[in-house]
Amino acid sequence: MSSVPLDQIPAPHDAATTTLVDQLVQWGRRRIEERVFRPGMRMPSIRKLALDKGVSRFTVVEAYERLVAQGYLDSRRGSGFYVRERLAAVAPLERGPGADANGNAAAEPAPPPTLDVVWLLRNMLHSSTHPETGPGLGYLPARWLDGELLAGAMRSLGRQSGSQLLGFGSPQGFLPLRQQLQTRLAEFEIGATPEQFVMVSGVTQAIDLLARLYVRPGDTVVVGDPAWFQMFSRFVSQGARLLGVPYTPEGPDLDALETLVATWRPKLLVINSVLQNPTGTSLTAAQAFRILRLAEQYDFLVVEDDIYGDLCPAGYPATRLASLDQLRRVIYLGSxxxxxxxxxxxxxxxSALDVAQAVADQKMLVGMTSPELNERVLFRVLTEGHYRRHVERLRARLDSVRDKAARMLERAGCRIFVAPGAGMFLWADTGVDADALTAAGHEAGFLLTPGSLFSPHQSPTTWMRFNIANCGDPALPAFLAGYLDGVARRA
Structure with a gap:
């Protein structure tokens, strides 16, 4: 069983209202709940932790004993303290994995958990106020965004009659916004009427609605490997078989895709056509045509997630599937x-008109309407003339840090998958187990994103996604280089 490296553990902050013992207990609980210290892992020895924290051994012993009493640790005489397996309760009469026919938990404990999507999302929210220490974050830092753009839209909205804000809203969403989106998609040569749009609370809800509508137990859904991880569990919860198409520096391996769809006849293919998350690749026109031919030949729908499309400048070599297909087999998502x-x-x-109506009906069954107030704010932002310039500033700022971030990663010992000319992500091979590097980074104060989360099967990997906007902490290069060099020396 592995022990936790002490040189990466931050000392507890001084707090007037808590004792040193309390602070150590809070530190231990947080690390266990965030799954940095996993079941079966040996905690730092009393002597080493006391030395590292600058406290007495008595303080460490007292903190460990409290964690034992609270069910977080086991004490093993002559060996030390270990993280206890905390079994989740099983509901009465509900048979879960590892339970017997009466719903009782099996005596054999579940395998130790690994870093997972919930762990990452929880820590993303905790790290949102310190983006410089979050190279694994999936969004841009607040200082890059324009809060006044939103505030101005809300002030403008507030000057309207309040009675306009009291209705229930339309299942398809705020009509003026859908009309505005019709104009925006026309710029991408995608023809759609307002009736072909359904507003949702982000792409996550869009995927959820489409999974509910199209996927039945046993159906196959093809995704990228790697790809955006939050959609995986949504499809699996519907009973889908997830298959991953591998990526090359030129984009998805279309020979592998053809083999998959010919063998498994999927219901859906979900793909980023522009600035794919996490690889940063984009489809060429030839690739897009071939994907659409496969969809026609093997009768599946294509869900095109274009959430990063606005970060792609005009003239960038990228082709949207919906511009070729005109929403016949392609369901186009944006945010x-x-x-x-x-x-x-x-x-x-x-989407096609019949699909849009079915999605709107499903949306009503799941959650009625989406918040029209948010949609009205977005409508104001898009129509008051400042959004386009804001996006241009974001692109320029990303351009100013992309090469710098790539060179930093390469000097630390990483290999870049591809050097995209736009977007916010770099996909890099660290050469070491990405889960272990993520755990060490967490202890050093950095939120990293292991490549295993981007695999539909969460396969172990040495790859990792980096957000170039959040790689500016001067301590990050030293941490990465030190960790990678240390692993190489031990090998």
């Missing part, structure tokens, strides 16, 4: 959370 604010949860689905 504004990456360019305006992560908590402005306004996205949309554009």
């Amino acid at each position: 504004f959370s990456k360019t305006l604010a992560p908590n402005l949860r306004v996205g949309f689905i554009a």
Whole structure:
């Protein structure tokens, strides 16, 4: 069993209202709940932790004993303290994994958990106020965004009659916003009427609605490997079989995709056509045509997630599937959370008319309407003339740090998958176990994103996604280089 490296553990902050023992207990509980210290892992020895924290051994013993009493640790005579397996309760009469026919938990404990999507999302929220220490974050730092753009839209909205804000809203969303989106998609040569749009609370809800509508137990869904991780559990919860198409520096391996769809006849293919998360690749026209031919031949729908499209400048070599297909087999998704604010949860689905109606009906069954107030704010932002310039500033700022971030990663010992000319992510091979590097980074104060989370099967990997906007902490290069060099020396 592995022990936790002490040189990466931050000392507890001084607090007037808590004792040193309390602070150590809070530190231990937080690390266990965040799954940095996993079940079966040996905690730092009393002597080493006392030395590292600058406290007495008595303080460490007292803190460990409290964690034992609270069910977080086990004490093993002559060996030390170990993280206890904390089994989740099983509901009465509900048979879960590892339970017997009466719903009782099996005596054999579940395997130790690893870093997972919930762990990452929880820590993303905790790290939102310190983006410089979050190279694994999936959004831009607040200082890059324009809060006044949103505030101005809300002030403008507040000058309207309040009675306009009291209605229930339309299941398809605020009509003027859908009309505005019709104009925006026309710029991408995608033809759609307002009736072909359904507003949603971000792309996450869009995926959820489409999974509920199209996926039944046993159906196959093809995704990228790697790809955006939050959609995986949504499809699996519907009973889908997830298959991953591998990526090359030129984009998805279309020979592998053809083999998958010919063998498994999927219901859906979900893909980023522009600035794919996490690789940063974009589809060429030839690739897009081939994907659409496969969709026609093997009768599946394509869900095109274009959430990063606004970060792609005009003239960039990228082709949107919906511009070729005109929403016959392609269901097109968009959102504004990456360019305006992560908590402005306004996205949309554009599709064939019958699909849009079915999605709107499903949306009513799940949650009635989406918040029209948010949609009205977005409408103001898009129509008051400042959004386009704001996005241009974001692109320029990303351009100014992209090469710098890539060179930093390469000097630390990483290999870049591809050097995209736009977007916010770099996909890098660290050469070491990415989960272990993520755990060490967490202890050093950095939120990293291991590549295993981007695999539909969460396969172990040495790859990792880096957000170039959040790689500016001067301590990050030293941490990465030190960790990678230390692993190489021990090998």
